Amino acid sequence: MDYELLIGIFPQVLLDGILLGFMYALIALGYTMVYGVLEFINFAHSEIFIFGAFVGVEILLSLQSAGWLARLPWVGVLILVILAGMLASGLLAVTVERVAYRPLRAAPRLIPLISAIGVSFFLQDVIRLVESIWRNAFNLVYPTMDVMNIRFELTSTLDVSVRSLVVIVAALLMLWSLHVLVNRTKIGTAIRAVAEDQAAASLMGINVNRIISLTFLIGGAMGGAAGVLFGIQYSLINPYTGFIPGLKAFTAAVLGGIGNIPGAMLGGLVLGLLEAFAASYMGLLTGGAFGAEYKDIFAFSVLILILIFRPKGLLGEVVRGRA
């Protein structure tokens, strides 16, 4: 076995894992916040996430065709695109909740979940339909900004592109602002109160429905930001791209302890790192018999194992117990 190669690629794999981890963490927040408030898996969150990516690519493409992409300051463009993605995805999440989940709040547990699966499939094809009519293509490529491709060579085996730095900085900013919002503001207190006990919260004068909408808005916005960052990092998107990352982000949320916001961040990072290492090292360690093509299975195995052996997740579930 080639130990030098194994050690040599380590820093690069670590960086890839962290990038992937932040992506999962941002998406996982949407799952975990909604689960915290409603105890319900928002299956359509993966499409809410990819919707953000599509809004981002549309803005970038129209800026490009207007010839402004190269002229405007790139930081400004980035902020604009991320904010637009957040807004669009947040509003979509609120709409979905209104239309497809709220009427079912009193129904047996599986009913809203099935409705969410339906919404997920429906949104995939709606995005496809709209893009097919609008651009006659639904596999879209993020336009590159030249700045993004500048690379800093740190060591002979590790180089960091501006693209990666942007993703990490943006993700950290988002996570930090969410932390402040949930823990230091009145709105955050209200969200936590509703998650703790809806009836008691409503007796304290909190408008539960509004807080639930707000939770969807915030979770969706995080997903939208993740979508834009996903597009910037991996460039190729189509309406079905969101599904697998969504599923993995849900795994991350469960891994960290569903309903638990720091847990989602930790779970995302752990899963991202595990997956990056599995993808790079499994092939090397098994002599090519089982390679990176099994990385999806790897994530699902983590999910199954965690659910069997520690269903509370790493940091423990915040949700109260139930049958």
Place this chain on the structure above:
Amino acid sequence: MAAVAAVAVSVALVDVFPRSILVFMAFQLALLYVYVARIPAWLRTGLLAVALLVLMPLIGLRNGYYLEVATQVGIFAALALGLNIVVGLAGLLDLGYVAFFAVGAYSWAIVGSPHANLIFGGGFPLAPGWFYVFLFIGLAVAAITGVLLGLPVLRLRGDYLAIVTLGFGEVIRVLANNLDKPINLTNGPKGITPIGRPPLPFGIPYSEGFYFLVLLIVVVVILVNRRLENSHIGRAWEAMREDEVAAQAMGVPLVRAKLLAFACGASFAGVMGVVFSAKQIFINPESFTFLESIGVLAMVILGGMGSIPGAVVGATVVTVLNLQVLKGFSLWLNELKNAGVTVLGYSLASLPTQLEPAKYERMVFGIILVLMMIFRPQGIFPARRRQRELAHTDEGP
């Protein structure tokens, strides 16, 4: 007598317009009407038997594609009935159901084609007669897979169980996609072909032969389902669905009941998998995606969870929507395009080429799932007990 007339008229129409989708749907509606009409039981059974055993193959002679559609409907009806046991009766949401279908399909595909020579040396494919043995082997393998999947996940709450079964379905698909090395078991994305077809008596052509085979299996599955529903274990399942704790207190062995549900549901899919692989001659992992699982789920939901006629009707409606309505719409749109038709001053020829209505299965499934959940969670043909349960919950505590 309206029932007899409906069947006769629709068959006559199919005979006159063998290419019209609408007319074929009229035939299906006539069958549905026979099922719900207030007529003596012997007449209903007789009419359905004549329609399915004699008229449908005759229609197939006029237009072979309809027989293909009918066969597909049968395959999906059996799948929907199997999933109905897991989701409808036992209340366990299985989102990876197509995995069992895949297990059955691959179990015959590997040994029923020359592919097995790569694994075991020589002596394959097995003689076509083995197909009938493999109907049972496929059943057993799928049932065992169901139990193996069930064992670790049984303690999970309903929504987690759904996600884990989804993951399991994806695992099976990824395995099928990648197990062409180190040992070439599934031949990866290239798939396996040619898969042997069973010998048929009296020199029946294959399309008719598979139609009758599928019909026979569906009838058996329906009979088994009906017996199960009213059996000891069927009642245990429904009790478990309504309230797990109460069921346990009443002496329902939860673990055994859940495992049995998984095994029963899986076994139907396994049998149909074997038939499917022989019918298609070629299989690859693309036939066993998450989309298929959700398609079968949409059939169960549309017809009504826990309802046997519902599952059959759901399977018919969804399959016909996919195979005929969407495709027909695509073809029609293309014809209009080629003819250069304009609608309100907009030339259809300038419609984007990527816009293919036939590709929007997901939208159909999605709309079915959401609308049914919001407006009619008990389905078109609700099971009586299920209907009461949902009505009760809507009032709320």
